[in-house]
Structures are given as C-alpha cells and as structure tokens.
Amino acid sequence: xxxxxxxxxxxxxxxxxxxxxxxxxxxxxxxxxxxxxxxxxxxxxxxxxxxxxxxxxxxxxxxxxxxxxxxxxxxxxxxxxxxxxxxxxxxxxxxxxxxxxxxxxxxxxxxxxxxxxxxxxxxxxxxxxxxxxxxxxxxxxxxxxxxxxxxxxxxxxxxxxxxxxxxxxxxxxxxxxxxxxxxxxxxxxxxxxxxxxxxxxxxxxxxxxxxxxxxxxxxxxxxxxxxxxxxxxxxxxxxxxxxxxxxxxxxxxxxxxxxxxxxxxxxxxxxxxxxxxxxxxxxxxxxxxxxxxxxxxxxxxxxxxxxxxxxxxxxxxxxxxxxxxxxxxxxxxxxxxxxxxxxxxxxxxxxxxxxxxxxxxxxxxxxxxxxxxxxxxxxxxxxxxxxxxxxxxxxxxxxxxxxxxxxxxxxxxxxxxxxxxxxxxxxxxxxxxxxxxxxxxxxxxxxxxxxxxxxxxxxxxxxxxxxxxxxxxxxxxxxxxxxxxxxxxxxxxxxxxxxxxxxxxxxxxxxxxxxxxxxxxxxxxxxxxxxxxxxxxxxxxxxxxxxxxxxxxxxxxxxxxxxxxxxxxxxxxxxxxxxxxxxxxxxxxxxxxxxxxxxxxxxxxxxxxxxxxxxxxxxxxxxxxxxx
Amino acid sequence: xxxxxxxxxxxxxxxxxxxxxxxxxxxxxxxxxxxxxxxxxxxxxxxxxxxxxxxxxxxxxxxxxxxxxxxxxxxxxxxxxxxxxxxxxxxxxxxxxxxxxxxxxxxxxxxxxxxxxxxxxxxxxxxxxxxxxxxxxxxxxxxxxxxxxxxxxxxxxxxxxxxxxxxxxxxxxxxxxxxxxxxxxxxxxxxxxxxxxxxxxxxxxxxxxxxxxxxxxxxxxxxxxxxxxxxxxxxxxxxxxxxxxxxxxxxxxxxxxxxxxxxxxxxxxxxxxxxxxxxxxxxxxxxxxxxxxxxxxxxxxxxxxxxxxxxxxxxxxxxxxxxxxxxxxxxxxxxxxxxxxxxxxxxxxxxxx
Numbered sequence: 001x002x003x004x005x006x007x008x009x010x011x012x013x014x015x016x017x018x019x020x021x022x023x024x025x026x027x028x029x030x031x032x033x034x035x036x037x038x039x040x041x042x043x044x045x046x047x048x049x050x051x052x053x054x055x056x057x058x059x060x061x062x063x064x065x066x067x068x069x070x071x072x073x074x075x076x077x078x079x080x081x082x083x084x085x086x087x088x089x090x091x092x093x094x095x096x097x098x099x100x101x102x103x104x105x106x107x108x109x110x111x112x113x114x115x116x117x118x119x120x121x122x123x124x125x126x127x128x129x130x131x132x133x134x135x136x137x138x139x140x141x142x143x144x145x146x147x148x149x150x151x152x153x154x155x156x157x158x159x160x161x162x163x164x165x166x167x168x169x170x171x172x173x174x175x176x177x178x179x180x181x182x183x184x185x186x187x188x189x190x191x192x193x194x195x196x197x198x199x200x201x202x203x204x205x206x207x208x209x210x211x212x213x214x215x216x217x218x219x220x221x222x223x224x225x226x227x228x229x230x231x232x233x234x235x236x237x238x239x240x241x242x243x244x245x246x247x248x249x250x251x252x253x254x255x256x257x258x259x260x261x262x263x264x265x266x267x268x269x270x271x272x273x274x275x276x277x278x279x280x281x282x283x284x285x286x287x288x289x290x291x292x293x294x295x296x297x298x299x300x301x302x303x304x305x306x307x308x309x310x311x312x313x314x315x316x317x318x319x320x321x322x323x324x325x326x327x328x329x330x331x332x333x334x335x336x337x338x339x340x341x342x343x344x345x346x347x348x349x350x351x352x353x354x355x356x357x358x359x360x361x362x363x364x365x366x367x368x369x370x371x372x373x374x375x376x377x378x379x380x381x382x383x384x385x386x387x388x389x390x391x392x393x394x395x396x397x398x399x400x401x402x403x404x405x406x407x408x409x410x411x412x413x414x415x416x417x418x419x420x421x422x423x424x425x426x427x428x429x430x431x432x433x434x435x436x437x438x439x440x441x442x443x444x445x446x447x448x449x450x451x452x453x454x455x456x457x458x459x460x461x462x463x464x465x466x467x468x469x470x471x472x473x474x475x476x477x478x479x480x481x482x483x484x485x486x487x488x489x490x491x492x493x494x495x496x497x498x499x500x501x502x503x504x505x506x507x508x509x510x511x512x513x514x515x516x517x518x519x520x521x522x523x524x525x526x527x528x529x530x531x532x533x534x535x536x537x538x539x540x541x542x543x544x545x546x547x548x549x550x551x552x553x554x555x556x557x558x559x560x561x562x563x564x565x566x567x568x569x570x571x572x573x574x575x576x577x578x579x580x581x582x583x584x585x586x587x588x589x590x591x592x593x594x595x596x597x598x599x600x601x602x603x604x605x606x607x608x609x610x611x612x613x614x615x616x617x618x619x620x621x622x623x624x625x626x627x628x
Numbered sequence: 629x630x631x632x633x634x635x636x637x638x639x640x641x642x643x644x645x646x647x648x649x650x651x652x653x654x655x656x657x658x659x660x661x662x663x664x665x666x667x668x669x670x671x672x673x674x675x676x677x678x679x680x681x682x683x684x685x686x687x688x689x690x691x692x693x694x695x696x697x698x699x700x701x702x703x704x705x706x707x708x709x710x711x712x713x714x715x716x717x718x719x720x721x722x723x724x725x726x727x728x729x730x731x732x733x734x735x736x737x738x739x740x741x742x743x744x745x746x747x748x749x750x751x752x753x754x755x756x757x758x759x760x761x762x763x764x765x766x767x768x769x770x771x772x773x774x775x776x777x778x779x780x781x782x783x784x785x786x787x788x789x790x791x792x793x794x795x796x797x798x799x800x801x802x803x804x805x806x807x808x809x810x811x812x813x814x815x816x817x818x819x820x821x822x823x824x825x826x827x828x829x830x831x832x833x834x835x836x837x838x839x840x841x842x843x844x845x846x847x848x849x850x851x852x853x854x855x856x857x858x859x860x861x862x863x864x865x866x867x868x869x870x871x872x873x874x875x876x877x878x879x880x881x882x883x884x885x886x887x888x889x890x891x892x893x894x895x896x897x898x899x900x901x902x903x904x905x906x907x908x909x910x911x912x913x914x915x916x917x918x919x920x921x922x923x924x925x926x927x928x929x930x931x932x933x934x935x936x937x938x939x940x941x942x943x944x945x946x947x948x949x950x951x952x953x954x955x956x957x958x959x960x961x962x963x964x965x966x967x968x969x970x971x972x973x974x975x976x977x978x979x980x981x
Contacts, residue, residue: 209703209704209706210678210703210704210705210706210707210727211741211743212729212738212740212741214703259676259678259725260678260706261678261705261706261707261723261725261726261727261743262678262707262723262725262726262727263725263726263727263743263744263745263746263747264726265766302767302769303768303769304769304770304771467951469949469951470929470947470949470950471905472899472900472905473883473899520948520949520951521928521929521946521948521949522928523928523946523948523955523968524948524949524951524952525948525952525953525970526951526952529952564674564677564679565674565951565952565953565973566951566952567951567952567953568952569952569953569972569973570674570677570679570973611677611678611679612677612678612704612706
C-alpha cells in the first residue's frame, strides 16, 4: 500500500488510487510467487476515515520490543509510559487510555475489567503488521473505539515452502530478545510456529531528582522477561472454503519500576492467551465469515490475582451487490467472565452491525456503518457513522482527495467501573462521543520522486466520561465529565530514488486539544483546561538514506508540555529525542541476513514521559535477522 | 582650607560608619527567615504523581508562596507528604512514599533526610536527639500491614536507620510523654508504648475505636479514635501509660481529621459516606463529652483542618477530588468565611507560626 511505504496517516483511497498502489507494493514486501492467505480488509468500509498502516518492514528493527516503543518513536501518537518497559497506555485524539479499541486478528483484546490494553506487553513479534484507525470507530469496531482503534494482524502465505527466521536483538541494560520461527506452506496449507523470549535487566542510569544532591543512580527493581509462543494455521479446503486459526500465548513478568523517591517493591505477572478461528465461505459476490475466539488475561500483582476470560462468536456476510454497492451485515456475541480479586462478574453482550459502501462514480465513494450493542439487557448508544471520499483532481502526477467523516462511538463501562469492591458503580452509563473530521490528501509522483501530504482537522465531543472520584474513604466512578476535543494532524511522506540511492522522509505532527467542560465541585478549577497528560503538540520525523544494501536513518520526536492536574497544575517539561541507526542487508544463496545498529536517545537527554518516572538515557541496540 | 576639604569626607565617613554600627546591634544579625512567620500549608500531593509540596501563606499580606521546597532546593519534593512536624529547630516532611526530608524552618533549606529503609512512613517525633518514625511497613497480598514498625535514626538531621521496633499494625500519630513514646496503631486498635531508654515496646494496649492521634488537652494526654457512631477520646496516664478513662462523644461518621481548638474543644471532620458523601466540620467538647455543633462548616472533600490560636481562625482544606489544586477556606471563630486560598494538591495540614 502507498500508505505503508510512506508510513503516514493517509486515507485508504482504495480503488481510486490503484495506479500508485501497484507501483509501490514492491517496496513493501519482496516479490514472491506466494499467495497471501485471505483476511477481511480492515479498511473496506472506512471511506472518509484516517488509517495508518505499519508494515513488517517498519517493525523490523523493533523485534521483541514493546509496541509502545514503536508508536512513541515512529508516529504522532502519544503514550503515557510509566517508566521504561512499564505500563504504556495510548491516548488518541485527546481521549483517555480506555478510549481506544485494540484488536488481534479481529478479536477485541482490551481487558474487560480495566477497559484498556497495556501496549508495553504487546511485543512486536506477536503480530506481523498493524493498522491504526483514527477517530470514533464505534460503528465499525464496537465498544471502546472513541479515540480510535488499533489492529494487530498476522499474515500468512500459501506456496512458500519451508522457511526459518531467526531474529535477535542485543542492547544496553542487558537487553536480549530472541525469536525463532518456522513456517511451511503449500498450495492448500500454511503453518507457522513462532517462539520468543525478550529479556532486559533494564538497569539504566538516571538522575534521582527527589534526593539531596540529585545523584545519578542505577535503576533497580526493573527487570523484565517475556516469553511467548504463537501458532498460525490456514487451510484452503477448496477454492470456496478457507479455515484459518491463530493461537498466541504471551507471558510477561516484570518488576515494577518505583516512582522516583519511593521504595516500592512491586511485581507484576501478566499471562495472556488469545485464540481465533475463522471460517470463510466464498460465494458468488459474497463472502461469509464465521469467527470464534477466546481471550484470557491473568494478572498477578504482588500476589493479588485477577482474571478475565472473553469468548467470542461472530458471523457476517460481505456482499458485493453490484459495482456501486457493497454491504456487510453481521452479529457478534461475547461472553465475559471476570474473576477479580474483590469480585466476580459475568456479562453477555450481543451486537448487530451493518456496513454499506456506495460508489456513485469513480471519484466519489461513501461508507455508512451502523452498530447496536446490548449488554445484560442494557442498550449501549446506537452508533452510526457516515464518511465519504471525493477525488477532487487527478492527472498523471497529481491527486487531490477530500475526505470527511461523521461518527458516533461509545464505551461500555468496564467491569471494575461497575463491580469493584469497594466503590464500583452499577448505575454507570456508557460513555459516548460524536466525532467529525475532514482531510485533504495530496499525492504527487513524477519520475522517481513521490510525495504525499495529508492534513486532517477534527472535532469530537465525549460525554458521560467516567472518572473515579474520592467518596469519603473510597473511590467511586461517575459519568461526570464532558470533554470537547479538537485538533489537527499532518503527515508528510517523500521518497526520491536516484540510481542506487534511496531517500525517504516521513513527518507526523499532531496538535491535540482536549478541553474539560465540567466541574466536580464548586471549587473545581478544571473547566476550560487541557486534560492531564495530553500534550498539545507532538512532532515526529524520520529521514532514511539508503544505497544498495545499506541504509541509515535519523529519527526525531518532540513531545510538548503536559500537566498532571486537571486545572493546569503540575507542568511537565517538553522533551525531544534523537535516534540514529544503520542497516545492512545481504544474501548468500538462500540466506538473507539483516544487520542493524542503532543509538536511541542520541544526546542522552534526561526526560520523563510521566512525572517522576525515570527513562533511560543514551542506549545502544544491535539487530540481527536471518531468514533461510 | 585644604584640611577642611579633607575633614568633610571624614565627617561623612564617620557618620556613615556610626549609622552602620547602629544597625549591627539590631536583631537582623540573625535574619528572620521568610517562613518563620505565617502559615505553612502541607499539600500531600496526588497519588501516582507524588507531587507533595509546601506552600507558605502570609496572613498579613495575603501573599501565597508556592512550592517552597522546590523553590529553595531546586528540585521537587517527590513524594506524598503525610505529616509535617516542627521539632528541634527543624521541620520534618514525612512522606508516605518512604522518605523524610529535613529542612530549616526559616528558609526551607535542606538539612538532611532519610531515604532508605522506610516503606509507608506516617509520622515522626524527636526525642533525646533521635528521630522515631512510625511506618506501616509493606503491604501483604491482602493489602494488610502486618510488619509495621517504628524506625529510629540517631541524628536529628537524618541518615541511616539504626533500629526498627516492630509495633502493632498501621502506626499513625505519636507523642513523647515522660519516658515513653506513645504510638496510635489504627488497624490493630491499640496504642503501643515504647520505652525511650530501652527502645523496646513496653506495652500494647487495646482501645475502643480506630486510634489515630494523640492530643494534649489542658495538660492531659488523650488518644483520639473513631467508630461509626462516636468520636472517642481515651485519657492516658503518661506516668504509667495506663488507660484512665474513655470519653465517647456521640458523633456519627467522624474521621481521623481533627484539630485542637480552644480549651478542650476539638474540631472533627465528619463524612456521611454513601450515597451523599457530605462532609462537615463538627465541634465537640472533650470535657463535657458533648457535641457543641455537628456541622460548624459543611463542605466537600475536606482533607485537612487547622486552628490558628491568634485570631481563633479555622483553616479548612478541601482536596477538590485530587484532580487538581486544592482549596483552603479560612473561617472566623463564628464560622464565617474570611478568605479562600488556592493551594497545592490535596492540602492536608498546617503549621501556624
């Protein structure tokens, strides 16, 4: 995809941009005679929306590292990182950590008790590529997708024969990530087994600003270890029937980095089991899909055990009615069991969804999506969305697209919100949002030069926002906050080839305003202020220069000031980081080798993403990927 | 004439020196620090952000100085301040995040601290040039604190912990009286008595209610405790640490937040709990065992109380849901609002100077 190459937030312009797409795919993956195993297109019913694609190549040097590291370093997104390798929650378009849905091969994997995912325990290696949907996507994806949605996807191929991949990362502070993968695929069967272990002592040096003399200390109590196994299988029974399944076991054991100035000695263990089974029936103009799955999360914190299990069963039919109309209708049933340290809960959810595409002309396309979720007899807000894309102008070199989208979204209160003892509030309503956005997308291609730019402006209103407030001696959640979000996102991608030379540049900028509209008491001064830990500005850019088999990059990110209080108190300093690295590829017969070296935080900047959570200074990383 | 021209500057020089020498006899030799008068406001800070700080309020000018620890020491306090104790010419900032910082009362210049060996420190007393720090100890898997202790540091300026004395669960307030240090152990519903000479627990005495704080009321030693329906004052004989009597005042929903008022009057914060969560300040008399006024002040999220003897003003601190900065309301003796201050996160205590 064009977007994958330029690594920026471009709209999937689908059929209307075919001329560019076909020329670009050769950069994304090595041309093979293999056939990709079918999986439903994530962007089919998303006209008017913004999606960012993250390719396998983008993720290559992050092998075994947390997805949070990639998103923080290589995108305009901001994650609240509570230390190095510690809890990392994503905030999209100024919403909270629980306001984005996360999917693994189409299964929602947000914890139903916490309502969010910890991106620090989603290792690169647990999926092959990713897509990030910006803005309210409740109609497409269901609960939680108020600020956006993240899709992690496995990709299998047929007809590739035997393959072995070994990926290693060695780095500062005892970092050693090791992954081994074996795959075999014939014309009808594809199987892949992957195991990994990621380890880090994580004992970086930091300046302890909470101690007399602000001494340089070595971080202790931060060791982390992650192990995992993944098995994928796809079977093309015949041209009309396909079965595919993936199972992923991931275990992370972490010492929890103490906040500076404290002597906590916490330990957390997360064990996650995810399994998905898909059956596809390909009919004339119709694709039927039955999906079932299981997501089990076991978390032990200092001996306190919490477990949630989600069972999924869904079915849908994607129908190409004619050249103008496409339709997808479906149903998803979810059963949730929660065995938490202070309560037990069960919940049934059922949701119906309908998506429709209408393309009245080559240059004009619309998507309409509808969804209704019911949980335990309670109606979640009905969520419609409508989006469109207009090819304003096009010639051999230039394309201009205008896209726009209006969407409603929602979040069902988490199990903890409703049932935690003490303080859970069973009367909570779903959080709900309205979101609108418009984008202008410019593509230019002349000879060996390609340029794309996209600017998006959006507005969003989130109501019934749940916050936990102290009630006497206990804390309890309430639907109390209303937030108005608005912002601007800009992306630029440029690529110039000159003989063996290849020059790439990507830029991402996000301006995010998330303004609280409510007060919780007569003395509350938070109305009209930016939400805590939400930077108004984030800028990221990367320049890559390659010649033949050698390439280098220089990456830069700047995160603006944040505040810890709702009233603008507790300012956190802006910070900027530079990373630099190089990569060398070579092939010997059937052996492909990729060797990379990078320096993160080149200028040894002393910074904190969250208050008093130390982050590492300059550090080094060596990557070695072997494929045979 | 020439001599006269020389004499004139000499005259002025003499005058100047004389005027300077007059100044040197003034007490300015020992400069009055900027924080030696006024009100120190302890802001506990927000959980997870650990932005506890101290503000200074000058009632005569109305000026508030923010973050005086950071301003003087060029770094954040970096902890949740549980208690602020003035003793032995020092101010001790006790963080429940496991440290104590020691500053000079006049300018908040750092004098020392204790950073190793503490878990959830709660309060401090200085006795015989030593520091005694109450600490809940670590949580167990059920979030109980069975390994509570009182840590002893052999210097008023902090340093390493010399000894830990195991005490009953969740020690809070302490007081030194006679040859003993009394420790209110709230979870255990006991007060422990530490012998100053042997530095061992001499007794552990069960009491009614959840004890939290000691008060000296008209020369007598009381331990304040609460249950659902009463504010309880246990009188203790400081000579032999025996429980003398218990005064149970019928006051529902009393909390550990109190301030000693005039005579035997005590101000107590009450909170109704679910579903209304209305907070109030009640005034009780320990001598009479009666509630004088059950809702002297009504508020929301009351987190600290103080009584300023001069002017008999009452300082009420509200945390504003811990979402941002808190507020302090200054009330007259009659309960009328005199002034509102914006202070730091979770204001919870005062030192009036």
